Amino acid sequence: MIAVHGSTVDIPTQDGTADAYLAHPDDGTPHPAVLFYMDAFGLRPHLKKMADRLASAGYTVLVPNVFYRHGRAPVVELPEFINPAERPEIFKSLRPAAETLTPEAAVRDAGAYLDWLAASPLTTDGPAGVTGYCMGAGLALRTAGTHPDRVAAVAGFHGAYLATEAPDSPHLLADRITAELYFGHADQDATLPPEQINRLEDALTAAGVAHHTEVYAGARHGFTQADTAMYDAEATERHWKALLDLLARAL
Template sequence: MCDDIHEGLIHDPTVSRRTFGLLSAAAAGGLATSAYAADVVEKDVEVKTADGAADAALFYPAGKGPWPGVLIWCDFLSLRPVFREMGRRLAGEGYVVLVPNFYYRSRKAPVFDGAFDFANQEHRAKITPMRALLTNEKIEADAAAYIDFLDAQPQTNKTKKVGVQGYCMGGPLTVRTAGVRPARVGAAATFHSGALVTTEAASPHLVIPKTKAAYLIATAQNDDKQRPTEKDELKKLFADNKLKATVDVYAADHGWCVKGSPVYNEAEAERAWGELLKLYKANLA
């Protein structure tokens, strides 16, 4: 899991229960709610897991399919409007996209009301107990349930591989997902990920040899300064296991891909998005 919490990672003024409720109402009716969503169907769904039912957002192109499936792991604050927008945008490119609330054991999304300040200890204290429930075993069980849910959708092309992508703490979750379903996951992408190489016995990087996916590791420049050897260790690990991978440091800080973050960097976010689409086009076959 992501143990690195960076001040100011996300400040999303759109995160409120009223806003989220309005978006959810539109989604329940399959209505488009974004400029990216002209030909996209959006639905609020529940995914059955070993511990209950995870609330999630499902997106897929309008019209005839089927299309490859993609799972998105959000950052520290889980499912909220900015990640719904990502899901709609990706679905518009020809994918069936599932964006779950990984804190479902504690609270339905959005899990935090109002703007979130990582420098505020009271704000962080409200999320920490929810996060503590996400053990590696729980994450892996949930990942399997999410992929099985995608495969059960009539819009999903089950002859194609599945993609998975994650942001911040969603980075390690992405790697673990590729290990849970190595025969299904054909591409995995992380953006400003939490630590992927640690000294812990359950370090995420130890899962990589069990996977068969092609990888895109997009690292923030300030994360690279904190973990300067990680990129080289990952490159060697991918090469040793004959896995296709692009490991790159972006000229932007942790959180740069997420609109609403004070460090959002549109140019680098769009570059990362373009690389993501190349990864999926080449490997979800």
């Protein structure tokens, strides 16, 4: 395993300053950039561990606190082990932070994150990879659709509301995407029912986007998150293989 260095950094945006976690191989050389979008529970120790693992594969990984408009991470106090069934108030406490991130704000932020990575001496020249979890999968899809020349690969896992009937649904950006995409969906996921999976697949196919979609049998929404009750170790390892294979091909 490659030794990894992690630190907190501040990213200037059009709307303020986003705090973020940065992980990169501790070898003093630049590596391909990966923008890592958090799930709804936010930037916390588990996501930092995931970023470290990705960095150990040879990438410079930036995990922004996309709720920075509401405050620095952690924006709400979370238990060490998150079980929404036992703590339904967690989602209620997160709602004000989530409401600060409109689709328009997300697109502005994406440009700032990509700018910061491109300017960093820790990254190589060329487009970035993007990965996202839960709500982060939608952010990753928006980033690919609004900054197509700057994104070469996108992965989304247990993504939420990726292809709704809303006029600003992320899947409607499919015809602008030039990156290669991979999606690992949970088959027990109320936030992405089969009709949305099919709608996303149809949009990507019609737009001629290079993509691969898999539905992880038996997996629940949030299956990659080891600090939650939704965690699935087998599905998580499958996700790592898919993600690393995609980044190796595209970056």
